Amino acid sequence: xxxxxxxxxxxxxxxxxxxxxxxxxxxxxxxxxxxxxxxxxxxxxxxxxxxxxxxxxxxxxxxxxxxxxxxxxxxxxxxxxxxxxxxxxxxxxxxxxxxxxxxxxxxxxxxxx
Amino acid sequence: xxxxxxxxxxxxxxxxxxxxxxxxxxxxxxxxxxxxxxxxxxxxxxxxxxxxxxxxxxxxxxxxxxxxxxxxxxxxxxxxxxxxxxxxxxxxxxxxxxxxxxxxxxxxxxxxxx
Numbered sequence: 594x595x596x597x598x599x600x601x602x603x604x605x606x607x608x609x610x611x612x613x614x615x616x617x618x619x620x621x622x623x624x625x626x627x628x629x630x631x632x633x634x635x636x637x638x639x640x641x642x643x644x645x646x647x648x649x650x651x652x653x654x655x656x657x658x659x660x661x662x663x664x665x666x667x668x669x670x671x672x673x674x675x676x677x678x679x680x681x682x683x684x685x686x687x688x689x690x691x692x693x694x695x696x697x698x699x700x701x702x703x704x705x706x
Numbered sequence: 707x708x709x710x711x712x713x714x715x716x717x718x719x720x721x722x723x724x725x726x727x728x729x730x731x732x733x734x735x736x737x738x739x740x741x742x743x744x745x746x747x748x749x750x751x752x753x754x755x756x757x758x759x760x761x762x763x764x765x766x767x768x769x770x771x772x773x774x775x776x777x778x779x780x781x782x783x784x785x786x787x788x789x790x791x792x793x794x795x796x797x798x799x800x801x802x803x804x805x806x807x808x809x810x811x812x813x814x815x816x817x818x819x820x
Binding site for chain 1: 738740742747748749750751752755795799806807808810811812813
């Protein structure tokens with residue numbers, strides 16, 4: 594069966610510090626991968642998605658970036674965090690042949706102070 | 707692009723009563739409509755979905771209905787229990803190559819009062 598991992602689970606970072614969040618999927622090949630952000634009490638904002646290694650689509654302008662160095666690895670990064678980057682970051686995946694059905698990882702709760 | 711409106715934003719029901727959450731979508735090409743349940747501090751979990759070739763789908767106490775003509779779909783929870791308390795998100799997605807995204811509604815916070 595498929596499993597999606599995210600780490601770290603929680604993170605507290607000062608403003609201006611760098612960020613690296615990692616997401617990995619097990620038990621499948623060629624997944625579509627997604628990064629979402631959820632502010633406290635709010636909905637899901639799609640940040641990036643990837644349909645293959647090195648292929649990244651960005652949905653909103655921001656100081657974040659994403660990379661997909663391996664088929665089942667998706668990384669979210671920032672060079673300098675802002676207070677507004679605080680939130681719950683969720684990675685999701687879909688099977689290549691059932692691209693609608695998204696399954697979410699456990700999330701990373703990021704607090705920027 | 708697709709736009710999904712979800713109502714109500716909050717809903718309180720007595721335990722045992724039914725709850726209904728409604729969503730409308732704008733893109734007539736959308737043909738996949740999932741519902742997610744998110745408990746406090748947890749990830750959204752897919753609880754039920756429907757594709758446009760059917761009008762209704764049931765799974766125990768939850769059901770989803772779809773009206774393609776009116777472009778709206780609804781989640782129905784019967785015999786609500788305290789563990790149904792959560793935020794529920796609807797979403798819509800078109801089919802076909804290149805349709806990689808779900809467009810989510812803003813969520814409904816359901817509270818089931820014991």
